Amino acid sequence: MGRPMTDHDERAVITARGLSKRFGQVTALRDLNLEVRAGEIFGMLGHNGAGKTTTVRLCNGVLAPDHGGLEVLGLSPLEDGPALRRRTGVLTETPSLEERLSGRENLTIYAELFQVPPGRVRSQVEGLLERFELAERGDERVARYSKGMRQRLALARALIHEPELLFLDEPTAGLDPVAARQVHELILRLSREEGRTVFICTHNLIEAQRLCHRVAVLEEGRLVAVGAPEALAGEWVRAGTLEIEVEADQREAALAVLAAMPALRARAGEAAGIIWIESASREAVPELIQGLVTAGVRLYRVVPRQATLEDVYFALHDPAQTEAST
Ligand code: ATP
16 A cells, blocks of 8 residues: 555645734744645644644634635635535544534534435445445444544545535544554555545554645744655655675675765674675666676675654654754
8 A cells, every 4th residue: 555646736725825813822823835736645744743633624714824825725714715615525533423423424514414415425435434444334323333433434424415625633632553444444445546635634654654745843833844755754764774784794895885985974783794884875876786686796785774654753843863864
């Protein structure tokens, strides 16, 4: 399962300019500038209280900003709230389902609430139950559903009126790995097969890296980084260590070859035949391999350690790393 390679166009579906929101003494969002493009899966990352949910609430017109401009699907969330909410779907962090009713009934009620045309309610509900693997147990009361089933039902409910733009607040919080993966696959399909724009709030870095085309990192209401996960890793994290393995009795010869290459710091690793190279960029790898092979060194493996979104996240909170990147 990989991130979708959608043809998302450059059209912005969310544009925030200088968006700020305070709650008493707490500044939930400060001067947020952000653009989310049509068709992308956009992740908003941040610790608890960073301002993620506040952003979703502002985008849906259920909160008013103190300052700044916000346009969602070409509409003003505050002025055009009802029209906008007919085109957006929201999965809140703790979705409340009607426990005493069945999954099928829960969806039917929502379909009516969201003014799905009466002639289409049944097919819409059955289609979603099928797609979210809930059809067989669709008549059971939700009180008997597992957490994974509830989350799938809540996601189905957010889609009942076929929104173009979907907000998912911590969509896999509390799910086991199997249930979380199932939800990930559903989200990927929403983007890949249906071209919907998905805005995900998460503090799960692996989830963000797996799903998102671009991510924004929020810290205490302030946007500290935005970009594709790989680009952020390149920008914020020092190049990683490379481990290479050569024929044990050729290690000295290999170190001599590497010493002649500019900008590489190579040293003998702990085990026989192992060499570590610090601060090697990915671009240095082909040249390095060619140099060793040309010198007659038998090379068994070269393993670059790719920086992850997790590295970015911690780099952003580590002053030494931040200085190195600026
Ligand atoms: P979490 O991951 O815990 O959901 P979050 O990133 O979604 O966090 P927000 O819920 O947006 O963060 O909250 C940002 C800040 O604003 C927090 O300090 C929070 O306590 C505060 N806050 C949010 N909503 C309100 C409110 N209605 N009244 C008072 N303070 C609020």
